[in-house]
Amino acid sequence: xxxxxxxxxxxxxxFGGIKALSxxxxxxxxxxxxxxxxxxxxxxxxxxxxxxxxYRANSGHVYLDQQPITHWRPYRIARAGAVRTFxxxxxxxxxxxxxxxxxxxxxxxxxxxxxxxxxxxDGAAIARAEEILEFFGLEDVxxxxxxxxxxxxxxxxEMARAITASPRMLLLDEPVAGMNHGExxxxxxxxxxxxxxxxxxxLIEHDMSFVMNLCDYLYVLDxxxxxxxxxxxxxxxxxxxxxxxxGKEA
Amino acid sequence: MxxxxxxxxxxxxxxxxxxxxSFSIVMGILGILNLAIAELFMIGGxxxxxxxxxxxxxxxxxxxGMAGAAAISAIIEKxxxxxxxxxxxxTPMLSTLGFSIILQNIATNVWGSDPLQLPDEFLGxxxxxxxxxxxxxxxxxxxxxxALVAMMAYIVQRTSMGRALRAVAENRxxxxxxxxxxxxxxxxxxxxxxxxAGAAGVLIxxxxxxxTPYVGVEIGLKAIAVMVIGGTSRIWGALLAGPLIGIAExxxxxxxxxxxxxxxxYGFMIVILLFRPQGxxxxxxxxxxxxV
Amino acid sequence: xxxxxxxxxxxxxxxxxxxxxxYIILATGQLSLGNAGFMAIGAYLTSYLTVIAGVPLTxxxxxxxxxxxxxxxxxxxxxxxxxxxFLAMATLGFGEMVRSLFLxxxxxxxxxxxxxxxxxxxxxxxxxxxxxxxxxxxxESSRVWLEMRAVADDExxxxxxxxxxxxxxxxxFGMSAAVAAVSGGLFAHHHVYIEPGNFxxxxxxxxxxxxxxxxxxxxxxxxxxxxxxxxxxxxxxALDDWRPAAFGALLILVLLIRRQGILDRTLLRRxxxxxxxx
Numbered sequence: 094x095x096x097x098x099x100x101x102x103x104x105x106x107x108f109g110g111i112k113a114l115s116x117x118x119x120x121x122x123x124x125x126x127x128x129x130x131x132x133x134x135x136x137x138x139x140x141x142x143x144x145x146x147x148y149r150a151n152s153g154h155v156y157l158d159q160q161p162i163t164h165w166r167p168y169r170i171a172r173a174g175a176v177r178t179f180x181x182x183x184x185x186x187x188x189x190x191x192x193x194x195x196x197x198x199x200x201x202x203x204x205x206x207x208x209x210x211x212x213x214x215d216g217a218a219i220a221r222a223e224e225i226l227e228f229f230g231l232e233d234v235x236x237x238x239x240x241x242x243x244x245x246x247x248x249x250x251e252m253a254r255a256i257t258a259s260p261r262m263l264l265l266d267e268p269v270a271g272m273n274h275g276e277x278x279x280x281x282x283x284x285x286x287x288x289x290x291x292x293x294x295x296l297i298e299h300d301m302s303f304v305m306n307l308c309d310y311l312y313v314l315d316x317x318x319x320x321x322x323x324x325x326x327x328x329x330x331x332x333x334x335x336x337x338x339x340g341k342e343a
Numbered sequence: 344m345x346x347x348x349x350x351x352x353x354x355x356x357x358x359x360x361x362x363x364x365s366f367s368i369v370m371g372i373l374g375i376l377n378l379a380i381a382e383l384f385m386i387g388g389x390x391x392x393x394x395x396x397x398x399x400x401x402x403x404x405x406x407x408g409m410a411g412a413a414a415i416s417a418i419i420e421k422x423x424x425x426x427x428x429x430x431x432x433x434t435p436m437l438s439t440l441g442f443s444i445i446l447q448n449i450a451t452n453v454w455g456s457d458p459l460q461l462p463d464e465f466l467g468x469x470x471x472x473x474x475x476x477x478x479x480x481x482x483x484x485x486x487x488x489x490a491l492v493a494m495m496a497y498i499v500q501r502t503s504m505g506r507a508l509r510a511v512a513e514n515r516x517x518x519x520x521x522x523x524x525x526x527x528x529x530x531x532x533x534x535x536x537x538x539x540a541g542a543a544g545v546l547i548x549x550x551x552x553x554x555t556p557y558v559g560v561e562i563g564l565k566a567i568a569v570m571v572i573g574g575t576s577r578i579w580g581a582l583l584a585g586p587l588i589g590i591a592e593x594x595x596x597x598x599x600x601x602x603x604x605x606x607x608x609y610g611f612m613i614v615i616l617l618f619r620p621q622g623x624x625x626x627x628x629x630x631x632x633x634x635v
Numbered sequence: 636x637x638x639x640x641x642x643x644x645x646x647x648x649x650x651x652x653x654x655x656x657x658y659i660i661l662a663t664g665q666l667s668l669g670n671a672g673f674m675a676i677g678a679y680l681t682s683y684l685t686v687i688a689g690v691p692l693t694x695x696x697x698x699x700x701x702x703x704x705x706x707x708x709x710x711x712x713x714x715x716x717x718x719x720x721f722l723a724m725a726t727l728g729f730g731e732m733v734r735s736l737f738l739x740x741x742x743x744x745x746x747x748x749x750x751x752x753x754x755x756x757x758x759x760x761x762x763x764x765x766x767x768x769x770x771x772x773x774x775e776s777s778r779v780w781l782e783m784r785a786v787a788d789d790e791x792x793x794x795x796x797x798x799x800x801x802x803x804x805x806x807x808f809g810m811s812a813a814v815a816a817v818s819g820g821l822f823a824h825h826h827v828y829i830e831p832g833n834f835x836x837x838x839x840x841x842x843x844x845x846x847x848x849x850x851x852x853x854x855x856x857x858x859x860x861x862x863x864x865x866x867x868x869x870x871x872x873a874l875d876d877w878r879p880a881a882f883g884a885l886l887i888l889v890l891l892i893r894r895q896g897i898l899d900r901t902l903l904r905r906x907x908x909x910x911x912x913x
Contacts, residue, residue, distance in 0.1 A: 145795055171797035185788035187852075188781070196781040197796040210776035218778065258797045376720045426891055432719050433666050437847060438890050440840065444883030452876050560836060564731070567724055602746065606735035609728035616725050617713050 096159060098123045098262055098293050099144070099175070104153030106136075106143050106317075113139040115317045117153070121262065121310075126284065126294045128304045130328075131314035132338055137297045138180055140314070141264050144295075145177050146170040158261070172199065174261035178251045178268060180297075184239040191235045193250055194222035197258040222257065229253045229283065245276035252280075256287070263287070265296040269303055277303055305329065313337070346475045348593050354481040354550055356589025357488035361543035362566030363573060363581035364495060368536040371576030372512045373529060375432050379419055379439040380540045381563025382446035385556060387412040387541025388548040389454055395465060401549075405487060408545035409538040415446070416537025420530050428529075443559070450556040458555040461548070484546045491542055495535075496578055508532065512576070565592075565605070568612035574622025583624055636757075645757040645825045647858075647865045648764040652818035653838070654845035654857035655771060659811040661851055662780065663804050664787030665714075666723045668839050669730025670815045675834035676703050676733065677816025678823040679743045685824070686751040696763070696820045700813040707812025711805035730839050737831040748830030755824045763817055771854040783807060815842075844882060848889055850898030859898045 097120035106114040113136045121127045129137050142148040144155055146167035155163045162170050176197075185193060195211060198218050206215050226232055229249050234242060239250060248268060255263055268284075269277040277300065284307065288294060298304050304311070305325045313321040313328060315337040321328055328334055362384055369377040387408035394404040423438040467479035499505035510521065511528045540563075547562060548554040569588045573580030588608060595604045615622060636644075653674060660667045677699045684695035710729065717725050743749045774780050785793040786800045793800050823829045845864050850856020868878045889896060 147791070147795065167791075167794040168797050168799050171795055176796055179792065183789050183792040185785050185792070187784055187788050192781055192784075195778055196785050197798070198778070199797065200778075204779075207778040207782075208774060210773055211778055212776065215778065255796060370720075374720070376724065423887055423890075430890075430894070433723070434890055434894065436720065436723065437843070438887050440843075441883040441886035441890070444840070444886070445880040448877060448880035448883065564727070564836065568728065571724060600739070602738040603735060606732050606739075609731045609735075613713075613725055613728045613732070616717060616721060616728075620717075620721065 097121060097156075098158055099295065100154075100156040100159075101140075101144070102154045102156070104143060104150045104155060106139055106148055107151050113317050114143065114150075117314075117317070117319055119312050119319065119322070121293060121295050123261075123293050124288065124291065125309045126288050126296070126307055128308035128311045128325075129295065129297045129314060130299070130301075130304060130311060131320075134316075135314040136317040137314055138266060139317070141177055141266055141297065144170075144264065145175060171258060171260075174259075175264060176255040176258045176260035176262075177264035178248075178255050178266055180266040180270065182247050182251055184247060184251060184254075186240055187238075189236050189238050190231055190242070190250055191222065191226070193239060193254045194225055194257050195219075197254050198222070199259050225253050225256055228256075228286075245272050245279070248272065248276075249280070249283075252283070256292075260292070262293040262295060265294060265298075267297055267299065269298065269300055281307060344474075344597075348597050349590055350475055350477050350481065352590030352593035353586045354484050354589070355593060356586030357485050358543050358547045358550065358562070358585075359566050359569045359589050360581050360585025361488055361491060361539050361546070362563060363569040363585055364492065364578065365536040365539040365543065366567055366570045367576055367578075367581055368508075368532050368539070370570065372508055372532045373424075373435075375424075375436050375439070376567070377419075377439045377533075377536065378436060379416070379423075379442040379446065380536060381559035381566070382443040382450075383412040383416055383537050383540040384544040384547070384563045384566075385450060385554075385559035386415065386446055387544030388554040388558060389450060389459075389544075390541070391545030392459060392461070392548050392554045395461060395548075401483065405542055405545045408541040410541070412541025412544065413534040413537040416533045416540075417530060419537075420533035424529065424533065425526065447556055447559060454556065456556060458553045461552040465552070480549050480552070484550050487542065487546060491539065492578070492582060495539070498535075499578065504531065565608050568608050571612050572615050572623060574624040577622065577624050580622050580624040584622070641757040642825075643865060643869065645760045645821075647861045648757070648760040649818050649822045649825065650841065650845055650861035650865060651764050651858045652767060652814055652821070653842040654849065654860050655767060655854060656811040656815035656818065657842045657846045658851065658854060658857050659771070659814065660807050661846060662783045662787060663807045664790070665804065665807070666719075666843070667726040667811065668723050668836070668843065669726035669728070669733070670811065670842050671834040671836070671838035672726075672730040672733030673703050673707060673812040673815035674819035674822065674838065675737055675831070676706060676812075677819030678829050678834065679737060679740075679749065679819075680816070681820030682749055682752050682823045682829065683743060685753065686749075692753070692755065692759075692820075692824060696817055699820050700816045703816030704809040704813035708805050708809040710812070711808030714808060715801060715804060727836065727839075730834075730836060734831045734835050737834070744830070746831065748828055749823075750828040752824045752827045754827050755821070757825075760821050760825060763821060767814060767817065768854060768858065775854055779803075779806075844886060846896070848882070848885060848896055850896035852895045852899050853903065855903065856896050856898040860896070863897070 099121040101117055101119050104114055104117045105112065129140060131137055139148065143150050146165050150163055154161055157173055157175055160173065162173060195218055198221060200206060200218065211218060226235060231249065231253060234246060239247065242250065252265065252268065269280055284294060308325055311323065311325055311328045312319060313334050320337055321331050321334050365380050366377065369375060390411040391404040391408040394407045419439065419442050423442055424435050427435040427438055469476040469478045499508060507528055511525060547558060569584045570581060572588060573584030592604050592608055595607045653670065656670050656673065657667055680699040680702060681695045684690040684698060685692055714722055714725065737743060738746050782798050782803050785798055786803050790800050841864065845860030846857055848863055849858065849860020864882065868874065874881055
């Protein structure tokens with residue numbers, strides 16, 4: 094029984110009087126694709142923000158591979174292996190696709206390699222960027238500025254950039270939001286291949302069909318509280334979950 | 344002697360208060376530092392000076408300074424701010440810098456780089472209270488400042504214009520949804536701030552009985568420090584910090600020498616920026632200025 | 636080459652370095668309105684070392700650059716807490732404070748200024764300019780530069796993908812301070828007389844003008860801007876009285892219609908015959 098890669102223990106996050114997350118405990122095992130679902134405002138993005146250090150939990154603990162990262166600064170958590178994408182895409186507006194694949198690569202220790210022209214000094218980074226470029230099928234737009242890409246391609250680039258940071262766990266915040274069915278279907282095999290290559294994935298998503306056919310395990314949030322967890326099949330049939338979603342529509 | 348210095352400090356401080364308010368208006372409502380204000384201050388001074396030497400009464404001088412500066416400010420808003428409204432904040436700020444350079448150059452060419460002195464007979468008498476004397480002119484400076492600040496406070500707190508200004512300061516998009524025209528408010532903000540700067544210019548010319556093209560850089564920029572120290576978007580902040588810094592400056596010059604005066608003023612500003620960014624009167628909370 | 640022309644070219648070089656110092660900080664999305672302060676530190680430090688301590692110029696420049704860089708790093712830490720306009724204000728204050736400091740430092744002449752430096756040739760100035768331009772050019776193709784641009788584009792996102800933006804911003808401050816110091820040291824030894832008034836707000840503005848006008852997205856833009864600011868007025872003598880206004884107007888024009896400044900990568904690629912894109 095392997096130890097979980099990510100573990101949250103009784104995490105609470107409040108803003109003023111509002112409890113965005115309440116006593117949340119969950120875990121993600123190595124090699125899993127775990128989904129976090131729930132109605133709007135349930136606290137899913139807050140969860141990501143707490144895990145990645147953008148917010149500091151008011152109480153409780155977050156562990157990455159048994160290491161307590163609750164109070165770590167964001168860049169340190171990313172370096173430790175938890176990298177995220179964003180619900181509203183946050184690419185670097187002045188950079189090309191290729192530049193995105195170089196900037197996030199690890200190797201913070203070797204200042205010389207990073208301070209000299211990459212073409213001469215950092216063959217390893219270039220090779221890696223090429224690999225990831227091909228993996229995501231972005232060769233054609235290699236020199237295009239991120240701003241000029243189509244929406245679906247931008248989402249792919251965000252994921253690609255996160256991968257270049259060599260994460261052990263990828264946190265995807267609505268990776269297929271706003272995509273049409275075809276584009277979403279493009280993403281699915283990519284994620285499966287990443288998982289097969291050893292990557293653990295935690296994702297937030299609204300698109301139920303996408304989530305059901307992809308995730309090994311699901312957590313359901315509502316009003317910052319964990320209301321259900323289990324296999325996709327179980328969750329689909331769970332009346333509490335149904336209530337939470339339908340209750341919102343009523 | 345100390346008391347005399349305090350009086351001088353308060354007079355200088357009155358000018359700082361007006362200028363700090365001027366910076367504050369644009370900062371609070373638009374979030375940018377309008378570097379042209381320092382030169383609008385200077386130009387206002389020259390306009391007032393011209394009116395005074397034409398033997399027209401003081402109120403006309405003040406009005407001329409205010410009107411002229413407000414008009415130029417409107418031009419700056421139309422050419423240098425409106426088109427750049429959506430650019431990162433640093434860009435319109437640099438644009439106002441461009442205007443300040445132009446304004447100063449115009450002044451040196453039109454009026455020369457040497458200081459212009461007010462005629463002696465203008466200087467008026469002094470009123471003495473025991474060991475302290477205060478010039479009639481200084482009283483005028485303080486009086487006009489008080490009146491203008493009171494007017495500002497009234498406009499901002501009590502009129503619909505003021506409400507609109509505060510609305511835009513809070514949230515421009517929401518304000519627009521509620522029917523408040525962002526661009527008209529911006530123009531108003533620029534013109535109001537210009538008017539205050541122009542008035543301050545006339546007052547400083549009166550206070551020193553002279554005007555130079557460099558008064559903007561020498562005194563105007565320090566008003567930025569006053570604004571920060573008092574609290575970027577607070578009228579009371581400017582009212583308190585103005586005399587405070589004026590007195591501090593005068594005392595520094597009297598007891599420490601004029602050379603370290605700038606060091607003290609800007610040093611104070613940096614300390615506030617680092618340890619209490621909301622300013623002395625800024626209340627609790629995050630750095631950027633809140634309501635007007 | 637006449638002395639006059641040589642002097643002009645030296646000034647172009649010195650301004651180029653000053654502009655580069657602002658360019659480096661601008662690359663991380665921060666604006667400094669007080670780099671003349673670091674120029675002053677470099678000028679006075681270098682001069683003190685050569686005149687009073689008898690240190691050879693090149694070593695003096697290096698020492699001044701390193702010390703200034705360290706001061707820049709120290710300044711960088713509190714600067715982290717300030718964003719955008721507030722940082723600009725703080726740097727403005729810093730520049731004024733440094734100038735005021737030197738007004739009072741009798742050991743370097745105070746208001747009377749400092750002199751006694753040996754004159755250096757325009758060639759020497761340009762060796763330094765060339766070296767630093769080269770260093771910047773190399774850095775622009777490096778990952779460190781990408782990290783700096785990432786901080787400028789979206790600091791939060793940069794943090795969340797693992798970039799230590801604190802280190803990046805502080806490093807930029809340090810580098811900027813070092814380059815400005817070299818500019819100051821060369822200024823001091825070319826004009827052989829310095830006084831605090833040389834390093835006021837107007838000087839900081841000159842640096843900013845040169846970068847914004849010449850090109851704020853590429854190092855060579857600083858050279859273009861410096862050349863523009865120093866040489867153009869020579870060509871348009873009639874404008875002499877209106878020189879500042881002309882540049883003010885140019886600044887506004889550039890911000891309105893070509894925000895990146897005169898020189899950018901696209902233009903450079905068109906001028907220089909077909910560079911390889913990796």
